[in-house]
Amino acid sequence: MKDLGELKSFLGIQFKTKDDCIVISQKQYFEKVLEKFDMKDYKPRVSPCEVGLDKDEDVSPIFNDPRCYREIVGSLIYAMVATRPDLSYIVIKQSQKMSKPTVRDLNVAKGVLRNLKETLDYALELRKSNGPVNL
Template sequence: MAFKSSMMQAFDMTDLGKMRFFLGVEVLQNPGEIFICQRKYATNVLKKFAMLESKPVKNPIVPGSKINKDVGGIEIDDTHYKQIVGSLMYLSATRPDIMYNISLISRYMSKPTELHLQAAKRILRYLRGTVGYGILYKQGGDDELIAFTDSDYSSGAVSWMSKKQPIVSLSTTEAEFIVVAASACQAV
């Protein structure tokens, strides 16, 4: 409180209380925890692309499906597609659960086809059912650094990344080892 008073004397400023919104990010502060999400922005994205009344799905991508260049596919308006992908990219600030899928569809922004648009709409349908998802930061705890790798998603994410592995692994075990090593390097 003393810091705030000294700042108000030195600078022309107003105390607006606890932060609630910042650049489209909703901040909910409760004793011992802070939850950040983009519920309002997500709802606006769904309205903008006429997906607010769509049927929600449980996965942002069809399990087992592969997205490729779709060379012979029907081309679509790339401006509309880029708007969808850009809107989804902004959402990834508080939604690491959709980051990998967004990175997949963003590879095909130069010549998108119906296949790519369907994949983007699938993410929007997933978003429809998970509008309130975000990141929860809790006070206290064990003071341990906990790292999650693969597709695990934890509350309180500090850093995440999604990229193709630079080498080809011969087994699932080897692939997991590579991911754990990368995670350890980032933690250090």
């Protein structure tokens, strides 16, 4: 085994060590995802999805390139699991549409990418604990 020093980056996740916590973020990963799907120049969005997304069931044509949609949702799943649990609801909803995504589903997924652009600097802080936490 070889000591490579303090962990700075691993699998697209950046780590910063402070006195009492570790901060993890995926800013560089998000920038690459936005570039990959040509979303860098789009206007940022404050929320990841619209209110009443489940209730609004309009008829939308099947998207002709489901692979693109699956790649977007797969990228969002990795972000959700690693550092962005706030995206869980919308990403899980979008992952349910993987077999036959519609144009509307693609637009919703792109809205989540626009939200990533707005929240690039979000990070998780993992703090030390002196014992068990009572909820």
